[in-house]
Amino acid sequence: MSEPEAKQQRRFVFERDRHQYLVCRGLIRYTLSRYAPVAPADWQFSYNNYGRPEVLRGLCDLPLRFNLSHTRGMGVLAITLSQDIGVDVEDTNRGDVGIHIADRYFSPREVADLRALPASQQPRTFFDYWTLKESYIKGRGMGLSLPLDKFSFELRHQPPSIDIEPELNDPPTDWQFRQFNPNDRHLVALAVRAKELPLRIEFREAFGC
Numbered sequence: 001m002s003e004p005e006a007k008q009q010r011r012f013v014f015e016r017d018r019h020q021y022l023v024c025r026g027l028i029r030y031t032l033s034r035y036a037p038v039a040p041a042d043w044q045f046s047y048n049n050y051g052r053p054e055v056l057r058g059l060c061d062l063p064l065r066f067n068l069s070h071t072r073g074m075g076v077l078a079i080t081l082s083q084d085i086g087v088d089v090e091d092t093n094r095g096d097v098g099i100h101i102a103d104r105y106f107s108p109r110e111v112a113d114l115r116a117l118p119a120s121q122q123p124r125t126f127f128d129y130w131t132l133k134e135s136y137i138k139g140r141g142m143g144l145s146l147p148l149d150k151f152s153f154e155l156r157h158q159p160p161s162i163d164i165e166p167e168l169n170d171p172p173t174d175w176q177f178r179q180f181n182p183n184d185r186h187l188v189a190l191a192v193r194a195k196e197l198p199l200r201i202e203f204r205e206a207f208g209c
């Protein structure tokens with residue numbers, strides 16, 4: 001890890017979180033090194049105003065982009081060339097979320113669709129919306145400065161599609177979304193700004209942590 005990363009790691013109170021932070025730095029550095037002739041310890045990163053890390057320009061010839069997400073029991077790293085990319089993984093077993101979060105953060109249409117579902121289907125659909133919404137704001141790289149209620153996902157068809165209010169100034173057809181269930185507990189959503197480009201996705205399981 002770089003010195004700023006080591007400093008960030010020391011800020012975590014719990015050993016579990018320090019360990020996950022370390023594992024994720026390894027995941028980023030070793031995975032990037034599979035794609036370009038840069039040693040894992042030599043990767044350097046820049047950060048935008050919202051904290052999104054990017055490979056430092058000029059470090060390698062390929063325009064590698066990446067996005068990381070982690071939750072209890074899983075870290076997911078998405079890598080692409082050039083395109084904006086965002087990924088989110090959530091632990092669907094966590095019990096501290098639910099319709100009250102949707103009321104607060106989701107768009108009115110998403111809340112109405114969620115509330116219209118039988119109670120047994122609500123938890124899974126809640127996580128569908130949550131991970132997709134997170135993947136989009138992470139793809140934009142602007143964190144929560146992007147209002148979560150100003151865009152809506154349509155889940156009736158696969159892959160899911162997005163409606164974005166004009167004030168966000170982002171054409172919805174620019175984006176493609178995919179969802180994955182790596183196991184029966186975790187749900188992953190991926191957002192790629194890839195208009196009309198066929199998406200070819202390769203999966204690799206890195207290591208247990």
Ligand SMILES: CC(C)(COP(=O)(O)OP(=O)(O)OC[C@H]1O[C@@H](n2cnc3c(N)ncnc32)[C@H](O)[C@@H]1OP(=O)(O)O)[C@@H](O)C(=O)NCCC(=O)NCCS
Pocket residue numbers: 021024050051052053067068069070071087088089101105129130133134137138139140141142143144148
């Ligand atoms: C910070 C944020 C970008 C992601 O937070 P998160 O969901 O807690 O965390 P994730 O594990 O998915 O992603 C964290 C990683 O994203 C990356 N990241 C940081 N800032 C980012 C940004 N502005 N854009 C994209 N990626 C970012 C980093 O690699 C970070 O890893 P690190 O914390 O180990 O350094 C932001 O979207 C956020 O705060 N989200 C919470 C929103 C919320 O409350 N949603 C509720 C209902 S939708």
